[in-house]
Amino acid sequence: MxxxxxxxxxxxxxxxxxxxxxxxxxxxxxxxxxxxxxxxxxxxxxxxxxxxxxxxxxxxxxxxxxxxxxxxxxxxxxxxxxxxxxxxxxxxxxxxxxxxxxxxxxxxxxxxxxxxxxxxxxxxxxxxxxxFINHFGEKKKTRILVRKGMEHVALQLDDIALFYTENKVVYVFDKCGKKYLADKNLSDLELQLDKDRFFRVNRQYIVNINFIRSFKAFERVKLQVELTLSDWHHHIIVSQETAPLFKKWLADA
Structure with a gap:
């Protein structure tokens, strides 16, 4: 539609x-x-x-x-x-x-x-x-430097459930439900992250495949992604244009 x-x-x-x-x-x-x-x-x-x-x-x-x-x-x-x-x-x-x-x-x-x-x-x-990027891109990082108050933390990317932006601030949400601040915007992060594990579902979210529980149809042509996190209550919506790539990314993982 x-x-x-x-x-x-x-x-x-x-x-x-x-x-x-x-x-x-x-x-x-x-x-x-x-x-x-x-x-x-x-x-x-x-x-x-x-x-x-x-x-x-x-x-x-x-x-x-x-x-x-x-x-x-x-x-x-x-x-x-x-x-x-x-x-x-x-x-x-x-x-x-x-x-x-x-x-x-x-x-x-x-x-x-x-x-x-x-x-x-x-x-x-x-x-x-x-x-092309997935197969020939540069080796991706295994850790990322984030902030928690005055402290800088070297966080394992495997432990990060998602990155998201809100009011022009980029947050990092880990597997334990802890929230950190990132110093880079989502576009810069997207270039650095392993495309096999992380996917930019829309302008606001980049999600880790290991924390995706399921997805379902939303407004017929979009998708709504459900995460395994118990304390996560945001609605993550994949647009009609991005939905085929998202499904293929999950299927090829």
């Missing part, structure tokens, strides 16, 4: 777009309809998880480009407008297509086909990169 966010301030145009979307594809879900720059920034700052964004360019309170200047968005964008003068600017963002109003079913189907082809290509490329 492709989760779509629509940004459109004209109700008639929005209703027509939704109708055409459902005619063009059966495997879509409208996650949200946003009607202004201000509302979009507020919403996407809290919940930016979408597979695809369809956005008008000219909104009542400004151009939609200002939304994507304020909020870091990974999802590709299809811009929809009544004018072609914004086309070059649109492709400075995550734009994969630029459609002129009124949007036809044929144009929308072509744009969705382009999205799916790009998605398939990058998923394949990410998987190839994962295997």
């Amino acid at each position: 492709t989760k779509i966010i629509i940004i459109e301030d004209e109700k008639y145009a929005c209703d027509a777009l939704v109708k055409t979307l459902y005619e063009a594809a059966a495997d879509i879900e409208i996650k949200a309809i946003l009607t202004s720059v201000e509302e979009s920034i507020r919403f996407l700052s809290q919940d930016a998880e979408a597979d695809l964004i369809l956005s008008d360019v000219q909104l009542t309170d400004g151009l939609s480009f200002s939304i994507f200047n304020e909020v870091d968005i990974d999802a590709p964008i299809i811009f929809i407008t009544g004018y072609d003068k914004f086309m070059m600017t649109a492709f400075e963002y995550n734009s994969i297509d630029y459609l002129l109003k009124p949007v036809s079913k044929d144009d929308l189907q072509k744009a969705l086909t382009k999205y799916r082809k790009l998605q398939k290509h990058f998923m394949s490329a990410n998987e190839s990169l994962y295997h």
